[in-house]
Amino acid sequence: AQTVTQSQPEMSVQEAETVTLSCTYDTSESDYYLFWYKQPPSRQMILVIRQEAYKQQNATENRFSVNFQKAAKSFSLKISDSQLGDAAMYFCAYRIRPNYGGSQGNLIFGKGTKLSVKP
Amino acid sequence: NAGVTQTPKFRILKIGQSMTLQCAQDMNHNYMYWYRQDPGMGLKLIYYSVGAGITDKGEVPNGYNVSRSTTEDFPLRLELAAPSQTSVYFCASRPQSLDYGYTFGSGTRLTVV
Numbered sequence: 001a002q003t004v005t006q007s008q009p010e011m012s013v014q015e016a017e018t019v020t021l022s023c024t025y026d027t028s029e030s031d032y033y034l035f036w037y038k039q040p041p042s043r044q045m046i047l048v049i050r051q052e053a054y055k056q057q058n059a060t061e062n063r064f065s066v067n068f069q070k071a072a073k074s075f076s077l078k079i080s081d082s083q084l085g086d087a088a089m090y091f092c093a094y095r096i097r098p099n100y101g102g103s104q105g106n107l108i109f110g111k112g113t114k115l116s117v118k119p
Numbered sequence: 120n121a122g123v124t125q126t127p128k129f130r131i132l133k134i135g136q137s138m139t140l141q142c143a144q145d146m147n148h149n150y151m152y153w154y155r156q157d158p159g160m161g162l163k164l165i166y167y168s169v170g171a172g173i174t175d176k177g178e179v180p181n182g183y184n185v186s187r188s189t190t191e192d193f194p195l196r197l198e199l200a201a202p203s204q205t206s207v208y209f210c211a212s213r214p215q216s217l218d219y220g221y222t223f224g225s226g227t228r229l230t231v232v
Binding site: 004009035042043044045047050091093106107109110111112 | 152159160161162163164167177207209211220221223225226228
């Protein structure tokens with residue numbers, strides 16, 4: 001069974017500095033997607049960044065970037081120039097590519113990391 | 120464009136009561152999902168649907184039922200509510216193409232007392 005592990009229940013960063021959130025996953029599949037979602041106090045789940053496993057290049061979205069290590073099954077999120085608005089729960093998620101065998105590639109989530117940003 | 124709309128946002132139920140959580144999307148997405156989020160945990164899949172008339176169980180389906188009579192709506196039914204069903208419930212949808220991610224609703228916080 002696929003699992004996603006976030007080993008840091010809480011993290012803290014100073015405003016304008018950089019923080020890295022860790023995520024590891026376990027799968028025997030070779031074709032899949034990885035995601036980072038942000039959940040602010042409003043509860044809304046917001047997609048931050050996604051990575052396709054067949055792409056070796058790390059995904060980047062403005063101040064957010066990932067370090068994808070496929071062999072190590074590691075998918076960390078780096079937030080640069082942290083802002084107060086970055087404070088939230090961050091969830092790492094995994095999804096296999098749906099196949100003809102019936103799997104629909106549903107999202108599997110880690111337990112989350114609560115990020116605090118200090119002014 | 121409203122996206123995914125969930126109602127109600129908050130609800131308190133007594134043990135043994137029943138209720139339906141509503142979810143509607145206006146993006147013509149084929150796939151719809153129900154997740155629950157317990158404190159300190161990630162989201163766990165309850166049920167999902169790949170299109171009108173087709174539903175299937177996720178990881179934690181016990182105590183819930185769903186139906187999908189239209190593309191737009193995917194209600195989640197709780198029969199005989201139990202304290203273990205106290206949670207935040209999220210509905211999500213996505214289109215057929217894998218190039219797009221999920222769109223989530225804003226959640227329903229349910230307390231069973």
